[in-house]
Amino acid sequence: MQRVEAAQTDPEDPRKAFPRSDTAAAPVGSRSERVVIRITDLVMSYGGAEPVLAGASLKVREGEFVSLVGPSGSGKSTVLRAIAGLHAPAGGTVERFVSLEDMGFLFQDDALLPWRTAQDNVALGLRLRGKSRAEARAEADQWLSQLGLAHFGLRYPRQLSGGQRKRVALAQVLALRPKLLLMDEPFASLDAIVRHRVTQELLEWVEREKITVLLVTHDLEEAQALSDTIYLLSRGPRALIRSRYEVRIARPRDLIHVRGHPSFAPLLQRIWDDLWDEVDVDGGGA
Template sequence: MKNAAIELNNVSRKFVSPQGKVTLALRDFSLTVNEGDFCAIVGPTGCGKSTTLGMITGLNPPSSGSVKVFGKPVTGIDPNIGFVFQADAVFPWKSVLDNVAMGPVFRGKDLKLAREMAAEWVRRVGLAGFEHHYPHQLSGGMRKRVALAQTFINEPKILLMDEPFSALDVQTRALMQEELLGLWSEKKASVVFVTHDIDEAIALADRVIVLSKGPGSVKSSHEIPLARPRHVSEARYSDEFVHLSKKIWTDLKDEVQI
């Protein structure tokens, strides 16, 4: 039996503007993600998807309720958590190799060892030969590969991803989804993946959570029975995939319609 990696129990999160206006982003929201599971969250804009990730990291503590990581209350930034953002979190003045090496360096690794580790991860994400290029010399997909290498080199036990591929073209996005699944299958981190794309959620996840419009709460949860290892380009054309997509859209459409 798997243990819980992430537990959010009846959490609510309020934000107060400089003018004193109170906005409730999440209300009575509960979610459990077990060790090694891949969970995707979909929902309308403003439903609290990114806020959920912030509470797991400790950056946005809940206004009420509790958040636990590996059974312990979240009290600050946990080094076991990796985060991949929608925007590239790279240093524009550093090369690909040095960008990837920064995580181990910040964690106290010797620079020479960190660069050796980085060289291996650059190769693993398909960027061999680009070690000494700078971010402005890379395509969007290549920069996203750098972001994955930056994250996985630190061997996170929990991986949080906030619409990481939304800015990519369709073909590159599919390639990056395959890349992510390949890296995840090796390390089996517990993943929470936020996306607006139902098909992306189904292609990647073991379970898809649908949030209501803000203030967000869980509207439904869908287990994804598609076999692993899973190939995105093949899975999305199966009858089971299409059925799941229609089912989840049925739950979601009332929340996104004005």
């Protein structure tokens, strides 16, 4: 277990966590109760300024897909940085029952190296984990093929479209087989059709491998279509978790058809109404 800030020992044994499974995703109501992330009374600030977060608490279970939504400036991305160990809390605790090696982070802007081909960008993490060059490249080719880029491995990032680069970045992360995936609006820059295709591919892989996911997004429909649980942060600074919503739609899901589920529109309206209450109209909104 990785713990940021002192806390009492947790009774759950992290050594028993994360059995791998190739079976289909579990239906609603049968998910593990094993905790992967527990955040308690988290306080985050930058340079001694007024805290962005002032006592936020949440938890993420094994195999759960969780989204964070809220107004701009509410600290959504800050929560991810605290979990990843990129920013130390000013107060409270962050408990992560998974090692950094088993965690992936997909950023809004891809982190591809411009002087490396798509194949070598995907292979890089595998090489750092001890794979031979031939093994890493062969595995990279498999991932690129799964994401529809079988014939693009020798192209450089500048020779790829935005959607293709995003798929390479996704292959780069998934090739390391993370047990916990953090995503900070990774598809916001893509057009609607490409965004749908890439997101659907990611969702299918997450459901098949039972990867635990924490997503930051401004898109409420995307959050609901993808998630098991949604947390709404209040307006910042000094943001808190205002509400928690359960999305009771069975998996696997199709991102188009899930919007026609009888529970989709009522829950979307509820989240929208709660978010509207938090929007600072004079300060620029969400």
